[in-house]
Amino acid sequence: MTTFFVVxxxxxxxxxxVGIITCGALMVWVERRMSAMIQDRIGPVRANAGPFRLWGxxxxxxxxxxxxxxxxxxxxxxxxxxxxxxxxxxxxxxxxTFAVVxxxxxxxxxxxxxxxxxxxxxxxxxxxTLQVAQVDVGLLFVLAIAGTGVVxxxxxxxxxxxxxxxxxxxxxxxxxxxxxxxxxxSLVGCVLVFGTLRLEDMVLWQHHHTWxxxxxxxxxxxxxxxxxxxxxxxxxxxxxxxxEIVAGYFVEYSGMKFAAFYLGExxxxxxxxxxxxxxxxxxxxxxxxxxDGIHLSLPMLGAKFWAMPHWSVVLLQLxxxxxxxxxxxxxxxxxxWTLPRMRYDQLMELGWKAILPLSLAxxxxxxxxxxxxx
Amino acid sequence: xxxxxxxxxxxxxxQSYIPETVRGMGVTLRHFFRNVIxxxxxxxxxxxxxxxxxxxxxxxxxxxxxxxxxxxxxxxCMCCQTACxxxxxxxxxxxxxxxxxxxxxxxxxxxxxxDELRCVFCGLCVEACPCDAIxxxxxxxxxxxxxxxxxxxxxxxxxxxxxxKGDVLTANPRKK
Amino acid sequence: MExxxxxxxxxxxxxxxxxxxxxxxxxxxxxxxxxxxxxxTVVGSxxxxxxxxxxFEKECEWGTWxxxxxxxxxxxxxxxxxxxxxxxxxxxxxxxxxxPARCQYIRVILGELARICDHSVCSAAMAMELGAFTVFxxxxxxxxxxxxxLEEVTxxxxxxxxxxxxxLRWDLPENFADRVRSVLPKSLEAIHECEQLLLRNxxxxxxxxxxxxxxxxxxxxxxxxxxxxxxxxxxYDVRKAHPYLVYEDLDFDIPVGSQGDNYDRxxxxxxxxxQSARIVMQALDKLPDGPIAVPDDTGILLPQKLETxxxxxxxxxxxKIIMEGIQVPPGEVYSYSEAANGELGFYLVSNGxxxxxxCRVRPPCFANVQALSELTRGRLLPDIxxxxxxxxxxxxxxxx
Numbered sequence: 001m002t003t004f005f006v007v008x009x010x011x012x013x014x015x016x017x018v019g020i021i022t023c024g025a026l027m028v029w030v031e032r033r034m035s036a037m038i039q040d041r042i043g044p045v046r047a048n049a050g051p052f053r054l055w056g057x058x059x060x061x062x063x064x065x066x067x068x069x070x071x072x073x074x075x076x077x078x079x080x081x082x083x084x085x086x087x088x089x090x091x092x093x094x095x096x097t098f099a100v101v102x103x104x105x106x107x108x109x110x111x112x113x114x115x116x117x118x119x120x121x122x123x124x125x126x127x128x129t130l131q132v133a134q135v136d137v138g139l140l141f142v143l144a145i146a147g148t149g150v151v152x153x154x155x156x157x158x159x160x161x162x163x164x165x166x167x168x169x170x171x172x173x174x175x176x177x178x179x180x181x182x183x184x185x186s187l188v189g190c191v192l193v194f195g196t197l198r199l200e201d202m203v204l205w206q207h208h209h210t211w212x213x214x215x216x217x218x219x220x221x222x223x224x225x226x227x228x229x230x231x232x233x234x235x236x237x238x239x240x241x242x243x244e245i246v247a248g249y250f251v252e253y254s255g256m257k258f259a260a261f262y263l264g265e266x267x268x269x270x271x272x273x274x275x276x277x278x279x280x281x282x283x284x285x286x287x288x289x290x291x292d293g294i295h296l297s298l299p300m301l302g303a304k305f306w307a308m309p310h311w312s313v314v315l316l317q318l319x320x321x322x323x324x325x326x327x328x329x330x331x332x333x334x335x336x337w338t339l340p341r342m343r344y345d346q347l348m349e350l351g352w353k354a355i356l357p358l359s360l361a362x363x364x365x366x367x368x369x370x371x372x373x374x
Numbered sequence: 375x376x377x378x379x380x381x382x383x384x385x386x387x388x389q390s391y392i393p394e395t396v397r398g399m400g401v402t403l404r405h406f407f408r409n410v411i412x413x414x415x416x417x418x419x420x421x422x423x424x425x426x427x428x429x430x431x432x433x434x435x436x437x438x439x440x441x442x443x444x445x446x447x448x449x450x451c452m453c454c455q456t457a458c459x460x461x462x463x464x465x466x467x468x469x470x471x472x473x474x475x476x477x478x479x480x481x482x483x484x485x486x487x488x489d490e491l492r493c494v495f496c497g498l499c500v501e502a503c504p505c506d507a508i509x510x511x512x513x514x515x516x517x518x519x520x521x522x523x524x525x526x527x528x529x530x531x532x533x534x535x536x537x538x539k540g541d542v543l544t545a546n547p548r549k550k
Numbered sequence: 551m552e553x554x555x556x557x558x559x560x561x562x563x564x565x566x567x568x569x570x571x572x573x574x575x576x577x578x579x580x581x582x583x584x585x586x587x588x589x590x591t592v593v594g595s596x597x598x599x600x601x602x603x604x605x606f607e608k609e610c611e612w613g614t615w616x617x618x619x620x621x622x623x624x625x626x627x628x629x630x631x632x633x634x635x636x637x638x639x640x641x642x643x644x645x646x647x648x649x650p651a652r653c654q655y656i657r658v659i660l661g662e663l664a665r666i667c668d669h670s671v672c673s674a675a676m677a678m679e680l681g682a683f684t685v686f687x688x689x690x691x692x693x694x695x696x697x698x699x700l701e702e703v704t705x706x707x708x709x710x711x712x713x714x715x716x717x718l719r720w721d722l723p724e725n726f727a728d729r730v731r732s733v734l735p736k737s738l739e740a741i742h743e744c745e746q747l748l749l750r751n752x753x754x755x756x757x758x759x760x761x762x763x764x765x766x767x768x769x770x771x772x773x774x775x776x777x778x779x780x781x782x783x784x785x786y787d788v789r790k791a792h793p794y795l796v797y798e799d800l801d802f803d804i805p806v807g808s809q810g811d812n813y814d815r816x817x818x819x820x821x822x823x824x825q826s827a828r829i830v831m832q833a834l835d836k837l838p839d840g841p842i843a844v845p846d847d848t849g850i851l852l853p854q855k856l857e858t859x860x861x862x863x864x865x866x867x868x869x870k871i872i873m874e875g876i877q878v879p880p881g882e883v884y885s886y887s888e889a890a891n892g893e894l895g896f897y898l899v900s901n902g903x904x905x906x907x908x909c910r911v912r913p914p915c916f917a918n919v920q921a922l923s924e925l926t927r928g929r930l931l932p933d934i935x936x937x938x939x940x941x942x943x944x945x946x947x948x949x950x
Contacts, residue, residue, distance in 0.1 A: 037409040038402045039687040041418045163568050167590065167931070221392070234681045235753050243576040243679040244932045334406075338398040339753055341681030343932045344590055346756050376785035376804040379817045381759075382750045391752050398747045402684055417691045431705035431720065453872045459617040496620035496711040497719070502872045504858050504865050510705075546859045 008128040013099075016132055020098050024267035025060045031266065031333060032056065038337050070255040075161050078252065082159035087253065087260035090152025093145045094267045100138045101274045102200040104130030104284050104318045105291070108310060116291045116310040130284075130318070131200055138199040139191060142275065143184050146230065149268075150176040153232075153239060156261070157249035168248025171344060172232065172239035178351040179229040179236075185359040186222035189366040190279050203283030212280040218362045220280045222355055227276065228332060229351070231268040235339040238347060273328035281324045284317040428538070433497045433510040436488050436527065437535035439544035443475075446533055447507035447544050450481045457502035462492035486529035490516050506546035513538030565593050568931075572601045576679045576935045580945025581919070583934060590931045597922045602945035610909035614875030615641055615715055618909065623709040625911065626947040629668035629890040631660045631700070633947075634713035639794060640885035640896035641715045644878055647850065652840045653717055654795045659730070659833045660712070661795075662826040663700060667693045668890030668942075669777070669819040669826075670741065676816060676939030677748060680757055685744045692740035695733045702729070715876055716850040717843020727834050734827050741823055749817065758812035762925045762937035765810060772924075773917035776892020778941060781818045782810030788888035800832050815940040850876055875904020882908075891915045891942055913947040 033056060036043025045053050047062040074083055108116070110126035118124075135141045150173055157169020191197060193215050194205040206212055213220045229236040240248040250261045277283055288294050293308040342350070387393050408415055419426060428434065439447040450467035468484030470477045493516075500510050512535050519525050536542050565586045571577030584596040606625065610618045622637045623630040635657050642649065649657075674689035697707045702723055704710035712719050748754045764774075766782040779786055787804045789797040805821035807814025846853045846864075852871055857864040880902040886895040892914030899908035918941045925941075926934045 034406065035683070036416075038406045039684050040405060040409065040416050040691060041687065042416050042420060045420065163566060166566075167568075167587075237681065238932075241681075241932070243681070244935055246575060334399050334403055335395065337684050338402045338747065339395060339682070339751065340677065340685075340748070340757065341932075342753050343757055343930060345930065346753075376806045378783070378808050379805045379814065379821050381808065381813065381817075382755070384752075384755070388750055388752045388755065394751045398751060401743050401746050417694055429702040429705070429723075431702065431723070433705040451869075453869065457614075457617070457872050459613050459620050494620050494709060495706060496623075496709065497705060498617065498620070498711070501719070501852060504868050506855070506859060545855075 004126065005128070009132065012128070012130070012132050016098060017095070020095065020267055020270065021263070023270045024263040025064070027266035027269060027329070028063065028263075029057055029060055030329065031336075032059070034330075034333050035337050038334075064259075067256050067259040072255040072257060073252070075252050077161040079159040079161075082155050083252075084257070086152050086156035086159060087250075087257040087264075088152070089155060090149065091260045091264035091267075092152070093147075093149045094264050094271055097142050097145050097271055098274070099132040100135050100141055100199055101271075101278060102129070102131040102203050102283055103274070103321050104314060106130070107314045112311040113309050115293065115307045116313065118291065129200065130314075134198070134200060137197050139187060139197045139202075142199075143180070143187075146183070147180050149230070150180075152264075153249050156253070160249070160252035162252050164245045164247070164251050165249050167245045168239045168241075168251070171241075171245075172249055175229060175232070175236065175238060175347060175351075178348060179226045179355075182222060182226040182351060182355045182359050183230060185356065185363060186219050186226055187279060188359075188363045189216045189219040192363070192366050192370055199278055199283075203278055203285060206282040207285040211282040211285070216280065216362070216366070218358065219366075220276075222359045222362065223279065224276065224331075225350075225355055227272040228335065229347070231265060231272055231332075233265070233269070233332070234336045235342050236347060237341055238344055241341060244341075269329055269332050270325065273325045273332065276328045277321060277324040281328070283324075284321040286316055286320045289313065289316060428513045428515075430511070430538070432513060433495045433500075434512045435490060435510070435514045435516060435535065436493075436499070436532060437509050437512050437537065437542075438483075438486065438529065438532040439507055439509060439546075440533060440542045441476075442543070445476055446482055446486075446529065447505055447546065448483045448486065449479050449505060449507070450483045450486075451504060453502040453504055454499035454508050457498045459496060459498060460492050460494045462489040462494075463487070463499060464489075483529055486532060488527045488532065490525040490527055491522060506544045509537065509544075511537045563588070570934070576938065578675075578943070578945060580949065581938075581943060583922075583938075585926075585931065585934065587931060592926050592929055592931060592934065595923050595926055595934070597919060599916075599919065599943075599945075600949050602949040604946075604950065606950040607909055607911065610906050612905070614904050615878060615906060616876065618906065619713060620709065620711045623711055624946050625913065625950065626668065626889060626891060626894075626915075626944045627708060628671050628944055629664035630708060630710050631664035631704075631712060632668070632887070632889040633894065634710060635661050635795075636885070636887040636889060636894045637896055638713040638715055639887055640883060640898050641876075641878065643885045644881060644883040644898055644900060645715070645850065647716055647844060647848075649717060649844060650841045651796070651838050652721075653842045655833050655837045656718060656722060656842060657713070658795050658797065658800070659830050659837070660700070660703065662829045662833075663696050663730070665826045665890050666737065666823050666830075667696050667700075669823050670737075672890075672939070672942040673744070673816055673819050676812075676936055676942075677744070679935045679939050680754065682748060682754070685747050688740050688744050688747075692737035695737050699726070699729050699733055702726070714843065714851060716848065717841075721842045727837070730830060730834060734830060738824070738827055741820060745820060755813065757932075758816060758936055758940075760809070761812050761929065761933045762815075762940065763809060763811040764921060764925060768921070768924070769810065772921045774892065774921065775917065776888070776890070776914050777818045777822060778815055778918050779892065780804060781807035781814035783808055788886060788893055792886075794887055796833070797829075799836070800829050802826075802829050802832075812936045812940045877902070877904060878906075886912070889914055891918065891944065891947065894947075911947075911950055913950060915941065915943050916948045919943045919948055 033043050044056045044059050047058040049058050074080055106122055106127050106129045108124050108127040153172035154169045157165040190212055194202045196202060232239050250258060253261060288296055291313060294306045296304040382388060441447055450465050452465060455463040455465050464487040465483050466485035467481050469481050497510055499508050516525060565588050568585050568587055569582060570585055571582040572579050580602045582598040586593040606621055609621055618637060619634060622633040625633045670689040670693045674686045678686035701707045704712040764782055766784045769779050769782045783806050785804045785806050790804060802825045805818050807818050843851045853864040853867050858868045878900040880900055882899040884895060884897045886893050894914055895912030897910040898906055901907040922938060922941060925937050
């Protein structure tokens with residue numbers, strides 16, 4: 001383990017943690033601003049920094065400050081330890097799953113200016129992959145960690161000593177566990193096609209062949225549905241269901257503990273957008289852009305090639321990844337502000353009777369086709 | 375004639391969720407892009423900075439109209455106090471002394487209180503006034519204040535409030 | 551699976567008692583449902599009303615006949631003009647008074663505009679409670695434009711206090727017809743957008759179809775009226791069955807449902823908005839000229855202002871009406887009209903003084919909300935929300 005490796009990993013870790021938390025805070029703004037634009041409102045613009053309103057961006061800071069100075073209320077008969085533990089448990093999987101997201105190809109600080117002929121992923125003295133942890137069982141790691149998300153919700157509901165919370169945590173438990181199954185199964189098709197569990201290799205496959213959404217369109221729709229259900233947002237926001245069970249499992253939380261739940265949920269949108277991009281939209285892949293430059297092969301013009309320096313390729317690919325994530329966040333937000341909420345039994349029916357069989361069928365069809373093609 | 379409202383069939387279009395979700399997103403995103411890229415079409419306004427003009431008939435805070443010499447039009451007849459369903463008007467009548475230029479009207483409001491917090495802004499007092507002394511055409515609404523007494527309006531304050539155009543006079547032609 | 555009875559088990563599960571409301575997002579702050587839950591299934595529910603009781607009927611006995619108008623604004627605060635009209639009609643019936651044609655037309659126009667407001671806000675609230683927040687704001691936007699018109703006419707957005715016994719407070723402003731003709735299509739367009747968002751959306755259909763179903767017989771037995779009754783297929787509308795004002799001369803249809811579930815109630819309301827818009831447009835075309843109130847010499851309405859200012863006879867008449875109230879002959883009357891939620895009845899008793907001796911209101915949603923317990927028993931907890939929303943319980947009217 002070289003010093004460079006340690007420094008690079010630490011840098012990536014810090015960069016990423018700061019990135020996600022900023023992203024979560026920004027998501028608050030995006031959600032408010034976007035819903036306002038959809039609903040013909042102005043949206044929040046009241047908070048300002050002197051003369052600057054910045055389209056309501058200052059509200060993030062105002063909210064953060066408010067959350068910090070608010071009373072941290074714990075119900076009298078609540079379990080104090082579990083009540084305090086639950087928000088941490090709820091935010092933990094979101095932060096951890098981010099670690100395996102490959103948000104860019106390998107970058108070599110020794111050869112930033114030259115043309116890279118080694119391909120997107122390589123090893124070198126000053127090279128590091130833009131991914132915090134390269135885990136061999138990447139996908140399994142993601143699913144395993146995401147599966148612990150239910151614990152925080154259940155503990156929060158059980159520890160709050162509130163009947164609405166109890167109902168909310170019961171709903172959360174059954175919903176998350178049910179959709180966990182589909183979440184994994186809808187990705188099995190991808191795993192079969194890509195032939196790997198490593199997230200960076202999945203992106204590499206898509207980089208060399210074609211995007212996942214082309215080979216797994218059904219898998220994409222199913223994963224999107226399951227992902228929204230996992231992040232507990234409309235139309236699957238039953239554990240919160242503010243008009244039914246008030247705020248569900250976090251009804252008794254205030255201050256920073258509430259912020260942990262709230263930010264956790266919003267960051268989860270970001271995480272899911274990352275995974276959707278990695279599994280189905282080629283991650284950092286830009287069409288026609290290879291590690292050494294742009295390769296175009298048009299039927300009229302024949303093959304063309306423009307060489308590009310290493311740094312510009314990496315920058316373009318990082319930008320592409322960001323753009324894809326933003327687009328997928330936009331998609332999730334648009335769905336949230338369009339659809340009404342489902343009912344508990346209908347949600348279960350959808351999960352077990354529609355999405356699960358469909359994802360099984362997707363796996364079977366993918367396997368058969370792959371076998372036939374071999 | 376009665377007619378039975380439509381209930382949609384449930385075929386694959388509806389049952390598969392996706393087409394209708396896409397159609398719904400078409401509606402919401404049309405609004406989104408119109409507001410972000412095109413002309414802003416918001417219904418809400420940034421209130422204290424942007425103010426919606428109130429229509430001429432808007433019943434706002436009260437005012438007492440004045441005669442040409444600045445004395446109150448009101449003759450303390452108690453009509454408004456009687457007609458008020460919220461009992462928010464309190465008048466103490468005084469009488470002009472003999473020899474006073476306005477002695478012919480005999481009475482005037484020595485005190486005139488309106489509790490704007492109690493008022494329901496129904497306009498019955500304006501309707502009940504036989505000499506156009508009380509009006510609600512100020513174009514002002516009751517704004518939040520820090521203490522209750524701030525919205526207890528007394529005679530001189532009411533007399534000083536103008537209508538939306540800045541006028542303090544009245545339409546009553548009698549004995550100006 | 552073998553059938554078992556909970557209480558025969560060694561460790562029986564007890565139902566959970568959940569107090570929904572009055573401070574619950576879906577209960578509007580005006581009602582409490584104490585629900586007994588077995589899991590999420592509602593075993594029984596106790597709907598407790600009265601959180602907005604203000605003693606309306608007793609207050610009326612205190613005020614003169616005219617002073618009741620501001621109180622009626624606060625009955626069904628989603629459509630105050632319809633209450634104004636209902637009360638004015640009741641007193642006029644007791645007086646044996648017929649208001650001029652122009653006044654009748656204006657009442658119809660304003661009443662139908664108020665009905666559009668009420669139906670849109672009811673549908674909006676129901677949609678919002680189902681999680682469709684965008685629909686809520688689109689419908690409220692549609693209502694907002696109509697509120698602007700009503701404000702120009704009456705001088706207030708909600709608490710209009712616009713009707714008077716024997717007439718109206720004011721005539722219509724000059725550009726009224728043009729304003730309505732330009733705004734109403736815009737509002738209908740917004741409502742159409744909401745239909746696009748919801749009516750064929752499976753999630754919405756699943757949540758509302760077959761939920762809160764009631765048969766016409768049960769609905770009639772509970773005393774239901776209005777859109778809720780019509781959603782069961784009973785085409786009873788006071789405007790058609792016992793026409794008042796000028797509804798006979800106007801061409802409109804009654805939308806009825808077939809199943810009597812939440813979906814039918816929702817769609818019936820949206821259809822009624824279309825019919826109301828039709829009525830408004832026709833009435834605007836037919837609007838006659840003429841006085842908006844009965845003549846001054848009947849001693850019902852306050853005399854013309856300019857005459858009051860300048861002549862002693864009119865001043866005396868003015869004082870008599872203000873100080874003593876309108877002289878309504880002794881007697882009693884029950885008058886009913888089609889308010890937004892159904893049949894709004896006023897039962898008035900006069901003893902010849904200037905004040906109502908008794909003013910009893912038959913609020914339509916009081917009857918409707920009685921059935922809520924029956925409609926939700928055996929269903930899931932989330933089903934209470936659209937059912938309650940589609941019944942459109944308005945606290946001001948129900949609790950009085």
